[in-house]
Amino acid sequence: MSKPPVRTRLADAAFALFDERGYEQTTVDDIAERAEVGRSTFFRYYRSKEEVIFPDHDRLLDLIRDRLNTSSSGTALVAVSDAVRLVLLHYLEEGDLARRRYRLTSKVSALRDREIASVARYQRLFREFIADWMGDPTEAASLRAELMAANVVAAHNHVLRRWLRGESSDPAAEVDEAMREVLALFPARSSESGSLGDGTTVVAFRTGQDLEALLPQLRRLVEEGP
Amino acid sequence: MSKPPVRTRLADAAFALFDERGYEQTTVDDIAERAEVGRSTFFRYYRSKEEVIFPDHDRLLDLIRDRLNTSSSGTALVAVSDAVRLVLLHYLEEGDLARRRYRLTSKVSALRDREIASVARYQRLFREFIADWMGDPTEAASLRAELMAANVVAAHNHVLRRWLRGESSDPAAEVDEAMREVLALFPARSSESGSLGDGTTVVAFRTGQDLEALLPQLRRLVEEGP
């Protein structure tokens, strides 16, 4: 009976020690020792101490990038929503491992910062994808892309964190609902849905209730003639 | 003629060396030496090498927190928008220093990550403030708070980065416009504007154009009876 592969042994040892003594109190030597390997071997499998906890962020980012590049969804926002659902599913598959990681990142600010930086890379990818997709180089379009990306990521994080905290029994359904919420914030423009400009137009609002705030959105809807 | 204060000398030396050799190629010893100070003294003024570049993020965060706590704006989102404008103005006051920092963070990923982590702290603060302000513990409200915070921060970052890149001549006006855009995404609810529930109701949409996506928003508007 041979031992499990080195990479797995290292990860197991690391998580066990982090749970026992805490992240900062655990040295790379400790991890290597428990995994019964040399210190150099640790750094062959993981570039840093942090990477034991976030092993495949790079791989997942590449996967999402490919997904977007081969996407054929109706709108950029829908494509991105679909892509981000993949990320959530990835975490769900990790199961308990994801929750252990969450407990660690909740306690250790250095790890939380790293996690946040990773998420920002997704957001950047989404922003660039949406901006490219819109093909509109104006400042307004650029801001819009930025907002869309931020919303998708925020919605994802919201659902993910709920699940990680054990507050969600059906995160897949929740993320779908959250994405619908986001989609609703950014109604598709007529040019995006194939220049059918002749549908019935109806407008709904309550007078006397921050009509001012609603105006830009209504204006956008109304001005979109063929 | 005495020299400038130690803290200033250290910062000047650090930025000069970062420009000359790059961030990673500069050691703390180098900085201390150029500032004509001992190495220990460097760490008395800055907790880490990175902190020379981001000296007052903590202070600014506290300032924003106070601002929010003493705020009396009409809605949570407006209060947060006002607060975030303060952050932008802070950067504008820094002037060229902010641009030098931006050039550094653009090149050195470790610094970019740190910057992103700081921004995330603002976003968290905003999210908690909005959630508290709404006082609505439901999941939908929680998501809404998350989205609002994300939008405000994204809009701010968008304008700030444009200015840092020299693409904006009037960032103050741009951030106001961007915040209007964000406000427009989140129309105030009736309960927020004083329980006037008896206004005229009108509804507008284009059939055949992602009506599905618009539904949640419309439903929300319609269901808000007294």
Add this chain to the structure above:
DNA sequence: CGTCAAGACGGTACTCAGTACCATTCCGGG
């Protein structure tokens, strides 16, 4: 003017992450 205490400063020594490099061992094909 002398004294004393507090703070600023410099220096030393340490831990630990991460890198570079080299020697050894293991293993499969020839």
Add this chain to the structure above:
DNA sequence: CCCGGAATGGTACTGAGTACCGTCTTGACG
């Protein structure tokens, strides 16, 4: 059996960050 490459372990180094201690300055007070 032999050879070559891959995996491994060990050693030595750099540099960030921490702890601690001795020294020097400074200013208040008698």
